[in-house]
Structure formats: C-alpha cells, structure tokens
Amino acid sequence: MFMRARKVISKNKLRYLSLFAGFFLFVAPFALLTRLVYFLLGNVAEPDLHTICLRMPIDWIFGGKFYMIFGSVMAGFVILVLILSLFVGPLFCGWLCPVGAVSEGISRLIPIPNRFRIFVKDTKVTMGLRYGFLAGFVAISMLVGYKIIASTDISTICCRYCTSSVLQNIAIGVFGNITAVEYWHTGAILSLTAWLIIGGIFMVGGRGWCLFFCPLGALSGLIHKAGAKLGFYRMRFDSTKCKDCKTCKTVCPTWAINDNHSIETSLCINCKECSNLCPSGAFVFNRGKENAKLVS
Amino acid sequence: MNRLVAVVTAFVTMFLITVGAGVYSASYGKAELVHFWVAFPAGNVTAPMVLRGAGPPISLSPIKIDLDQRGFLKNWLNPAIEGFSTHWIYNLGKKPVRVQMELVNCTIPVRWEVSANLAYDPETHTFAEPLMPGQSIKNLGIDWFFDIPAYYLDEEVIYNGGLKIIDADTGETLTFIPIKIGRGQAALTGGADCCS
Numbered sequence: 001m002f003m004r005a006r007k008v009i010s011k012n013k014l015r016y017l018s019l020f021a022g023f024f025l026f027v028a029p030f031a032l033l034t035r036l037v038y039f040l041l042g043n044v045a046e047p048d049l050h051t052i053c054l055r056m057p058i059d060w061i062f063g064g065k066f067y068m069i070f071g072s073v074m075a076g077f078v079i080l081v082l083i084l085s086l087f088v089g090p091l092f093c094g095w096l097c098p099v100g101a102v103s104e105g106i107s108r109l110i111p112i113p114n115r116f117r118i119f120v121k122d123t124k125v126t127m128g129l130r131y132g133f134l135a136g137f138v139a140i141s142m143l144v145g146y147k148i149i150a151s152t153d154i155s156t157i158c159c160r161y162c163t164s165s166v167l168q169n170i171a172i173g174v175f176g177n178i179t180a181v182e183y184w185h186t187g188a189i190l191s192l193t194a195w196l197i198i199g200g201i202f203m204v205g206g207r208g209w210c211l212f213f214c215p216l217g218a219l220s221g222l223i224h225k226a227g228a229k230l231g232f233y234r235m236r237f238d239s240t241k242c243k244d245c246k247t248c249k250t251v252c253p254t255w256a257i258n259d260n261h262s263i264e265t266s267l268c269i270n271c272k273e274c275s276n277l278c279p280s281g282a283f284v285f286n287r288g289k290e291n292a293k294l295v296s
Numbered sequence: 297m298n299r300l301v302a303v304v305t306a307f308v309t310m311f312l313i314t315v316g317a318g319v320y321s322a323s324y325g326k327a328e329l330v331h332f333w334v335a336f337p338a339g340n341v342t343a344p345m346v347l348r349g350a351g352p353p354i355s356l357s358p359i360k361i362d363l364d365q366r367g368f369l370k371n372w373l374n375p376a377i378e379g380f381s382t383h384w385i386y387n388l389g390k391k392p393v394r395v396q397m398e399l400v401n402c403t404i405p406v407r408w409e410v411s412a413n414l415a416y417d418p419e420t421h422t423f424a425e426p427l428m429p430g431q432s433i434k435n436l437g438i439d440w441f442f443d444i445p446a447y448y449l450d451e452e453v454i455y456n457g458g459l460k461i462i463d464a465d466t467g468e469t470l471t472f473i474p475i476k477i478g479r480g481q482a483a484l485t486g487g488a489d490c491c492s
Binding site: 043044045046048050122124125126127128129130131132133135136137139140151152153154155156157159160161179182183184185186187189190212 | 299302303304305306307308309310311312313314315317318319321322324325326328329331366367368369370373374377379407411412413414415434435436437439441
C-alpha cells in the first residue's frame, strides 16, 4: 500500500509543477500573482500569503460581517475559488494551494509506508469529521460575529490556528529574514503539529489539514458536489474498465475513493492522481448529464 | 446502523474539538500576540473607552499582558518573545494626519514589522501620506515583538510603557495607549484576534 514518490510525481508532472508554482504565486517574498494584483490595484502594501487568507472571508460571511467582503482582495479570491468549484471542482486545493502542497509534498518525500499512517477507510466517516469541523467553524463565527458569546470567552479560529501564517513565516525565514520564525504562539505550534506532522507525515496522502481543518476546502467540496449533480466537471469512475488493483485508493490524497472505487465528490479535489495512475484508465475527468446521475 | 453511529460520532467529535479550540484560543489569546484597535484623537487611554468621531466607533483600552495566561506550548517552547499587533489605525478627528508611532519607555529590545497600503518610513515609524478623517490605513499589519531577556522573564513587570500616536507635522500626541507586560495581577484586556 505504499507507492514511491518518484513514480507518483513522474505520472503527475503537471500537477506537481503547478503546486510548485503555487508556492511562488502566493507566498512571500515571491507572491508573484498577488503582487501583480496589488500592482494593478495601485496597492503599495507588501503582499504575502495572508493576502489570500483562506479563512477570514468565510468567517466574515457567517459572522454577519458582509460589509467586510466588499473591496477585499482576499474575499474576492475566496469567492472566486468557491465559484470555480461549482464548475470545475476545487482545483485550487488540488493544483495551487501552497498549504496543501507543502504537507502533501512532505508526505510524498518522507518514506513512511502507508500502513504506519492514519487512514479512514469509510468516506462517510471522513465526511463526518470534515463537516463536523466546518459546522464548528461556522458556529463559532456566528457566536462571535453576532456577539452571542463574548470574544474573550470564545475566539474565532481563523488567525489563532493559521497554517498560512506558519507557512508564510517559515518561507520568510528561509528566503529572507530569519527573525520571521522567532515568534511562535501556542496556536501556531499546534497548527504546525496538526498540519505538517500529524496531517502531513502521519496521514495517508498528507492532506490531513485540508481534509479536517480547512473551511475553504470543506465548502469547496460541498459546492463541487452540487456542481457535479448539475452535470459540471467531476472525476468519474468507469467500473467496466476497473481491474481492482486498488492503486486509486492508495494514491488518492484526500481519501475520496470508496471500497467499490466510486468517488465521494465532496472529498475529491480533482487532482487526477487516480486517473493518471490507474493502469486501466478507469477514471476520467468530464462533465455531462449522464455523469451527474452517478453522483452519490 | 453502525455506520450511521460512526458518522455521527465523527461529526460530533470534530465539532466539539473545533469549539474547544475556539475556547482555548480565547484563553491564551489574552496573553499571546494580543490584537488591539488604535484610533485618534483619544488622548490618554487610561481605561476602556469607545471613541466616536468621523468614522466608525472604535473601542480602545490599555493593554495589559499577563504572561502567566499564555498557553503551555508558548511558555514551554518559546517564552522569550512576546508581541502584540494591530490591523486598524483610524483617524476619527477632523483633519488629515500624517501618523507617526512611538513606543515609549522601551527597556527591552522591540522589533517592528509594518506592512500597509501607505508608504512608511521604518526609521521614524512614520507614514508618508496623511490619513484622512474617517479613514483607516488599508491593508495594515503591525507587529511589535519584544525580546525578553531570560533574567526578566519572572519579573512582575517586564515592560511598562505604551504606544503614542503622534501628528508627525506638529509633534502633538493624539493618542496614548498604555501597554504593560508582566505576570500575576495585571488585568487582562484584548484577547480578540483580528477576525473578531
């Protein structure tokens, strides 16, 4: 149940190139895409990974602070990701997100056999965990946003458990000012542990954080499922071609493939690892009404 | 049936973990990288207050950081650096102001990290362009990091100063927010993070 990184990467060159590019597009000191957006907007602030915060706009929306999304680059980005998820699935998660890319990359590069890693076989249980987190995130946003509970008693979990912040500080430390990694608050230490060590190294696929602690990923998954039911793009399994080698289950980073090889769309990030590595070509990425009927 | 129980259990467990994480972050957030709001002209902020003027009402209060309230991981792994942060500086007065900032009574080294959609001079801690009445500095992120020497860590009062907001053109102090870092009896303020 362990597939060597070299084989996985060689069969998915384009995706890994894209994930690599995602780091340079969004993470300072490079942040090439957000730098371009700021330049076009005439904004002289220094862009970094926070410029596309994957959490705060969701917190604003559920916390009743709609006014904050207007004119906000990060809100525009999150809304764009969610809209695209309807038509083509969470491609940002699977192809560009630097947070997911780093944890998945570490998972691929550290040679621990999958039998020593955490894996939930049942996709419904994985969904239970994922959407339990999203429900908690939304509940806190509402409790704090509508001032039902004082923010000194319960705090939104955007900034205190922010992997983007942790990744950004490490990147600045590596590529620029080493003092960026000097300050660690409790939430940052917990996030680093959950993201890279537990979610990255000790979970199959290295996407533990994305699966269980990313509200944008969870929302994108739901929207993707709705889009798939409407006939938009999704990954589809063709049982007539399947030779039951279980390669797909081994390589799927988000545990989206059931025992019968059908795909749980709300977990799938359309990374195409299954279709690129399936020896019999049983997975295809397409759209259409017939396709929509197959969404469970 | 067993599957349904497993799914519901997974959902409830994760929901409770998430809410628990929110409660925990509120507790240590009162003493780790406290985020606070800045507005002027408020004068000397000796007690919690709401400043009203040309813009939204802004809550201000003295900042007192009790290091005993920090989370165990911070105390254990990274005790010698503490910080605080703001994303909001509002001009609630009637005239444009070129904002200068000053941390007073610095007895321990402090590192400033400033990013904003407004040209900034790191030498004088001054923004080059005036901030108009009712406006805030866009895309602002300021972190102040205090490097606390080991021999200070157990002191009751480690830093006792404050943040001055000054009109760079006239030198007038518009707002002074007292800041105290210490242990024990220090009252707690802040605790909200930048999303709350």
